[in-house]
Amino acid sequence: MIIVMKTDSNLKDTGSVLKKIESLGFKPHLSTGARKTIIGVVGNGKKIDPEVFLVLPGVESVVPILHPFKLASREFKNESSVIHVNGVSIGGNEVVVMAGPCSVENRTQMLLSAETVAKAGAKILRGGAYKPRTSPYSFQGLGEEGLKLLKEAAVANGLCTVTEVISPRLVDIVCEYSDILQIGARNMQNYALLEAVGKTSKPVLLKRGMMSTIEELLMSAEYILANGNPNVILCERGIRSFEPYTRNTLDIAAVPVVKQLSHLPIIVDPSHATGKRSLVNAASRSAIAAGADGLIIEVHPNPEEALSDGAQSLLPDEFTTLMHDIRKIALAVGREVC
Numbered sequence: 407m408i409i410v411m412k413t414d415s416n417l418k419d420t421g422s423v424l425k426k427i428e429s430l431g432f433k434p435h436l437s438t439g440a441r442k443t444i445i446g447v448v449g450n451g452k453k454i455d456p457e458v459f460l461v462l463p464g465v466e467s468v469v470p471i472l473h474p475f476k477l478a479s480r481e482f483k484n485e486s487s488v489i490h491v492n493g494v495s496i497g498g499n500e501v502v503v504m505a506g507p508c509s510v511e512n513r514t515q516m517l518l519s520a521e522t523v524a525k526a527g528a529k530i531l532r533g534g535a536y537k538p539r540t541s542p543y544s545f546q547g548l549g550e551e552g553l554k555l556l557k558e559a560a561v562a563n564g565l566c567t568v569t570e571v572i573s574p575r576l577v578d579i580v581c582e583y584s585d586i587l588q589i590g591a592r593n594m595q596n597y598a599l600l601e602a603v604g605k606t607s608k609p610v611l612l613k614r615g616m617m618s619t620i621e622e623l624l625m626s627a628e629y630i631l632a633n634g635n636p637n638v639i640l641c642e643r644g645i646r647s648f649e650p651y652t653r654n655t656l657d658i659a660a661v662p663v664v665k666q667l668s669h670l671p672i673i674v675d676p677s678h679a680t681g682k683r684s685l686v687n688a689a690s691r692s693a694i695a696a697g698a699d700g701l702i703i704e705v706h707p708n709p710e711e712a713l714s715d716g717a718q719s720l721l722p723d724e725f726t727t728l729m730h731d732i733r734k735i736a737l738a739v740g741r742e743v744c
């Protein structure tokens with residue numbers, strides 16, 4: 407449930423509500439909006455009597471949250487969340503583009519990729535150092551060496567970084583090098599990993615599982631939020647369907663659905679959603695038109711030689727064209743791209 411404080415309530419009132427929640431053995435989650443203070447009470451399935459809060463000074467109302475996700479819901483926080491990453495804001499008016507190769511392969515590849523994407527207007531450099539591959543015989547990533555190369559290339563080009571963390575024991579090392587922790591589709595329901603990233607304060611890019619519903623995505627976000635990390639960015643990256651022409655099926659409606667249900671920002675990954683370079687531009691434009699807060703796109707200086715996902719990786723020129731094209735769409739829907 408959520409406790410809505412009166413507009414004229416003071417810090418003392420809020421303090422006594424928080425104390426009451428804790429004394430009953432529940433965990434309070436405070437959300438101080440521009441107009442109202444809201445306190446979420448998450449009760450591990452235990453019943454809570456609203457009356458105990460309604461009698462406290464400063465309390466306006468007690469509202470049950472009907473969704474299974476609570477802290478991720480719009481009821482808990484009506485204003486859209488903006489996640490700040492080293493000077494870049496995700497979820498505000500600006501559409502933010504993350505781009506780079508699927509995997510970090512070597513220094514030259516990373517420096518070339520970073521230069522290309524920075525020049526075209528991307529703000530965040532992507533590149534996997536730990537790769538969750540379907541086959542154990544496929545390239546598994548360079549590990550810590552890859553993290554170093556990602557960071558070096560990003561710093562040299564004034565970019566932030568996003569990279570995947572695939573296990574709780576790797577959270578510390580990925581935090582050391584990366585500005586955003588990516589949870590991949592295959593790990594969306596790895597609850598030990600969600601708890602581990604939830605205990606950090608780093609922004610988390612949570613990708614939708616390839617066989618997960620929107621509600622399951624929001625429940626996974628809830629794990630991160632409930633562990634104390636409010637900095638969650640959601641990502642629609644396509645889901646499995648019966649259609650074999652594309653690698654996955656981009657669920658474009660997930661963008662407005664998430665916007666209705668949640669205050670969290672959502673970006674789209676048109677590369678994994680389509681699996682084909684020739685479809686990435688159209689998928690990106692549709693994502694921005696649908697209200698996505700950003701994109702994460704695979705770009706490689708030489709896709710034919712990529713160690714992973716070459717077929718869906720854009721050539722540098724194609725990425726520059728894409729940035730140009732999405733700027734027009736962004737403007738048409740009242741957003742902007744740098």
Ligand code: PEP
Nearest residue numbers: 508590591592613643678
């Ligand atoms: C990736 O971003 O390279 C990746 C593996 O994506 P996903 O987890 O969406 O498959």
Ligand code: MN
Nearest residue numbers: 508704714715
């Ligand atoms: Mn990839």
